[in-house]
Amino acid sequence: MGRPLVAEIDLNALRHNYQLALQQSASAQALAVIKADGYGHGAVRVARSLQDLAPGFAVACIEEAEELRQAGIQHPLLLLEGFFSADELPLIVAHDYQLVVHSQWQVDALIDFFHQQPAQNTSLKIWLKVDSGMHRLGFDPSKVEEVYSFLQSQPWTQAIYLTSHFACADDLDSHFTREQLACLQELAEKLGHPPVSLANSPATLAWPEACGGWLRPGIMLYGASPLPKGHPQGDLLQAVMTLKSRLISVREIPAGDRVGYGGRFQASQPTRIGVVACGYGDGYPRQAVDGTPIWVAGKRCKLAGRVSMDMITVDLSAAPEAQVGDEVELWGKNLDVNEVAACCDTISYTLLTGLLPRVPRQSVNEH
Ligand SMILES: Cc1ncc(COP(=O)(O)O)c(C=O)c1O
Structure with missing residues (x-):
């Protein structure tokens, strides 16, 4: 009835694609990236469909996380850009959101916040972001050990993950990806091998050496391959x-x-x-x-x-x-x-x- 335009969302295909991501991971851990309203597919719909498979979801901001919580999604939710201003921190703590910390101003805001409100029961899971070369978000590798040790010594820190983002993983021959990977491996070694999270979809599909720890597949969940046609893994994806x-x-x-x-x-x-x-x-x-x-x-x-x-x-x-x-x-x-x-x-x-x-x-x- 009415205007005939409709976007059909095939939830079997979504689940198939998530399972394909999991198969690439040595540790079988993958946060499903469902920011931007689940890449246009409906974040709540996607989360509900994946909630028995995925141990957690990643979103861009607190508004996206709130939409999921209000819809009854109780899974761990990671804020991929952390917080944008300190006034988000009470909600982050209250709703137990995990957060990326990418800049010193965020560390300073956390210090202030917990100074004013001592953290008896608070235990943040922090994904410490390293700028391994993309120069978008993250701490310079030379600063990471210091920030990591500082965060680790705080009573409000429950766990720290090391994370970074690839700029060129869709280029199957990328020397730059190898450099980014080496940077993270070196840091992980120095820090005693904390849990890591590196791989987006192209890395999940094409860079097995980047598939340790927590994968963060986005576009592949929705069945659009980020790789050139003919790639054996990319071609297994199903359009959602x-x-x-x-x-x-x-x-x-x-x-x-x-x-x-x-x-x-x-x-x-x-x-x-x-x-x-x-x-x-x-x-x-x-x-x-x-x-x-x-x-x-x-x-x-x-x-x-x-x-x-x-x-x-x-x-x-x-x-x-x-x-x-x-x-x-x-x-x-x-x-x-x-x-x-x-x-x-x-x-x-x-x-x-x-x-x-x-x-x-x-x-x-x-x-
Ligand atoms: C930090 C981060 N991780 C993971 C992803 C998922 O990337 P993709 O959709 O290429 O899998 C994105 C998407 O932009 C991102 O910004």
Whole structure:
């Protein structure tokens, strides 16, 4: 009923992908990364579906953690950027959130907080972030021993994990990844081998030497491989989101006529053009070029003309029988989201996280 656009979320595929991540880990420990509303799939839905498999979840901020707690998720929740201001600390303590500590200002804020409010029963799990070369977040390796010892000596510290993030793990030959890994291994050695967490999805799939300790798979859980097609592990992933709609109009235009805003697409021959209920107002990228694949009635067709807010137009030459009402897939089971992303000069992450709230999400294969 109503507008036919829907994002189907296949929870069997999600669970399959999580288990694939686990299989890469020597210690079989993986926090499922479900920030940005579970990469657009619905964080609560994803957490509920994985809660019997995953020992914990990672999110970007306290607001995302609160949404999960309010939905009844009791699992450990890791705040990947820690806190943004000290006024979050009472809630972090009260709700037992684990936190990344990446900067000295955060250590100072913790000291102040616990000074004012001595920590009888408080026991923080701290994921101490090392800047192993990406230069985004984390302590310089030369400072890590000092910060680690300081944190370890505090009564409010229950456990410290050593963590870092890879910049180039999707490059299977990356020398830089080896350097980052060596940096962490050296530090872990000096600190007496605390638990570590290094691997994002590409490292989980392609860098077994980085798969000790706690994995942090994100995009792979949702079935989009961060690796080039043909990688044996990446190719085992199953798409979780299938963005589906229908043809709402079909017409034939003569050779030479143009389609859509600015007349970007011009028919070189008489062409059947279908109109699909989906546009940039739903999160389908306006940057999509003519020729971007669109799956119509079981056939691979091509986008023809600029994406509008609520509609896109498609050249139906490859699906001559296609009629109003036929099913269309924008990405998902039949059409790799990576392929669509490449036609939009972007990556799967932005398509999945960029799907807007007006697109209803529908779980399939709930258990
Ligand atoms: C700190 C951290 N860990 C893990 C992830 C998951 O990365 P991916 O989605 O590539 O697996 C992210 C995502 O950006 C991240 O920022």
